[in-house]
Structures are given as structure tokens and as C-alpha cells.
Amino acid sequence: MAAHSTKARGENGQRPFLDRELDHLPPDARWREWMHRVEATIFAAQEPVTRSALARVVGAGCNIDLLIDDIREELRGRPYDLVTVAGGWKHLTRPAYADAIRAAVGGNERSVDLSQSEVLVLTAIAYFQPITRAELSSFFGKEVSRDLIGRLRGAKLIASGPRSPTPGAPYTYVTTKDFLLEFGLDTLRDMPDFEALEDAGLLSKEKLLAGDIPAGLTGEDEAEIT
Incomplete structure (x- = not known):
């Protein structure tokens, strides 16, 4: 029975x-x-x-x-x-x-081949999410293209977040579970502490917001952002 x-x-x-x-x-x-x-x-x-x-x-x-x-x-x-x-x-x-x-x-099928510009934009999204494309553009002092965002979305590393309260209510972007899997993170709390990166001079929110791109991030690869 x-x-x-x-x-x-x-x-x-x-x-x-x-x-x-x-x-x-x-x-x-x-x-x-x-x-x-x-x-x-x-x-x-x-x-x-x-x-x-x-x-x-x-x-x-x-x-x-x-x-x-x-x-x-x-x-x-x-x-x-x-x-x-x-x-x-x-x-x-x-x-x-x-x-x-x-x-x-051969290589890991999950591995995503990202350009330097895509890595920079993904890093900004990871630390400052939810964030709009316009805000990302202000970080880098030049427009972050829809195509670049589309490639990150296509790789399932980012997704649409809540709409921004700014005029026009644009969509924001956030990282995904696939982002955690790709970079071997349990949660976003496992990312390097942003304040520690700032103290080490490796990343500055103020400089990004002002469009002051560090020398190592300018040049030919920076052009890929547009």
C-alpha cells in the first residue's frame, strides 16, 4: 500500500x-x-x-x-x-x-571571452548596481554603447534591474547568477572590498563619476566602449 x-x-x-x-x-x-x-x-x-x-x-x-x-x-x-x-x-x-x-x-564552455572595455563596464555594474547606461557613460567620460551592454546581456552576466527614479525612468542593470558562477563568487559580498581598492589607488568612484579615466584605461581599448 x-x-x-x-x-x-x-x-x-x-x-x-x-x-x-x-x-x-x-x-x-x-x-x-x-x-x-x-x-x-x-x-x-x-x-x-x-x-x-x-x-x-x-x-x-x-x-x-x-x-x-x-x-x-x-x-x-x-x-x-x-x-x-x-x-x-x-x-x-x-x-x-x-x-x-x-x-x-579544450577550454571551459562556460568561460566568457571579454574585451578590456567589457570588463571595465562589468566591474562598474558589479560595484554600483543597480545602475543605468547613462550613469555608466558618466563613469567613463564617454558613451557606453547599447551593443556593449547587449554583449554582456547575451553572455548572461548582466540583466535588467529596477527602473531608475530619474527622468524617463530608464532601466538599470544588475549582475546575474551567471556572473557569480563565471567568477567563482558565492555572493557579491565576496568581491574585493571597494574601499580597499580605493585605498590602494586601484579604483576611485569619484574619478569614474568625473570621467577621469586612469592612464591604464585609455587609448585604443577605451575606444571599444563607444
């Missing part, structure tokens, strides 16, 4: 029954099974797996962070690891093996 009801739930599009608590197992075996479930789930997923998703395969009292720590400890000598990225966990190969992977199967 239980098997029949489980099948019926599956046919209705609901998740099949899964014994999360595993009370029939001794503690060590229960923990090991939870580890296997979590690792299998992350391994099979194409996108980072969130904490709430992992909670559906382990007991209510399971500490997912400790479970992940134990899995990562077992992976210490392996060429891949579990990392936190874009609000979840994902299997990623270790950087030391990037050259070997490229030699065998």
Missing part, C-alpha cells in the same frame, strides 16, 4: 518519499549515507545546489556545513573539490589541473 501511494505521488509530479531521518541506522552509518546523498546530489546537478535543496535529502537534525566539511576532507587529495558559489555548492576541478583539462578537452 505504501509503495502504491509513493508511486501515485510521483505520477502527480510530487517528489517521491525518501526516508530522510534513517533512524534504523547507527549514527556513523547514518552520517555516511547523508554524505553520499549530498555528494551525489551536487555531482548530478548542473547548477549550484542550495542549502534548502540539500536539506530535502538529510535528516532534520543534520548539520549540512559539518557534512560538507567531512566530504571536502575526503576530497582533499582529489583533483576536484566542493566549493560554495552563487548561493550553493558545486563540484569544481582544482585550478592546478586547468592546463591538463584544456589540453585534453
Whole structure:
């Protein structure tokens, strides 16, 4: 009867029954099974797996962070690891093996080839979002073209944000989950602290707003912005 009801739930599009608590197992075996479930789930997923998703395969009292720590400890000598990225966990190969992977199967399909101008505009969006194209243009002292914005949108690194309260209510731009994935960030809080970059003289909001482009950002590549 239980098997029949489980099948019926599956046919209705609901998740099949899964014994999360595993009370029939001794503690060590229960923990090991939870580890296997979590690792299998992350391994099979194409996108980072969130904490709430992992909670559906382990007991209510399971500490997912400790479970992940134990899995990562077992992976210490392996060429891949579990990392936190874009609000979840994902299997990623270790950087030391990037050259070997490229030699065998080519580049990472997710890798986005950006020009220097696109990197600069994407950086401004990442730090000052939500931001309009007009505000971006004021940052660089010249117009940021719709084509450049379109390329970043096409790469799924940015998306439309809320409309600006300025006259005409133009759309703003914000970074996306794909941006976090591309640059290996869990959240935007993992980006280098802007004040630290300012203190180091690497970036200045005031200079950008004034259109005072540092010498290293001018020249032939700057022309690509228009």
C-alpha cells in the first residue's frame, strides 16, 4: 500500500518519499549515507545546489556545513573539490589541473571571452548596481554603447534591474547568477572590498563619476566602449 501511494505521488509530479531521518541506522552509518546523498546530489546537478535543496535529502537534525566539511576532507587529495558559489555548492576541478583539462578537452564552455572595455563596464555594474547606461557613460567620460551592454546581456552576466527614479525612468542593470558562477563568487559580498581598492589607488568612484579615466584605461581599448 505504501509503495502504491509513493508511486501515485510521483505520477502527480510530487517528489517521491525518501526516508530522510534513517533512524534504523547507527549514527556513523547514518552520517555516511547523508554524505553520499549530498555528494551525489551536487555531482548530478548542473547548477549550484542550495542549502534548502540539500536539506530535502538529510535528516532534520543534520548539520549540512559539518557534512560538507567531512566530504571536502575526503576530497582533499582529489583533483576536484566542493566549493560554495552563487548561493550553493558545486563540484569544481582544482585550478592546478586547468592546463591538463584544456589540453585534453579544450577550454571551459562556460568561460566568457571579454574585451578590456567589457570588463571595465562589468566591474562598474558589479560595484554600483543597480545602475543605468547613462550613469555608466558618466563613469567613463564617454558613451557606453547599447551593443556593449547587449554583449554582456547575451553572455548572461548582466540583466535588467529596477527602473531608475530619474527622468524617463530608464532601466538599470544588475549582475546575474551567471556572473557569480563565471567568477567563482558565492555572493557579491565576496568581491574585493571597494574601499580597499580605493585605498590602494586601484579604483576611485569619484574619478569614474568625473570621467577621469586612469592612464591604464585609455587609448585604443577605451575606444571599444563607444
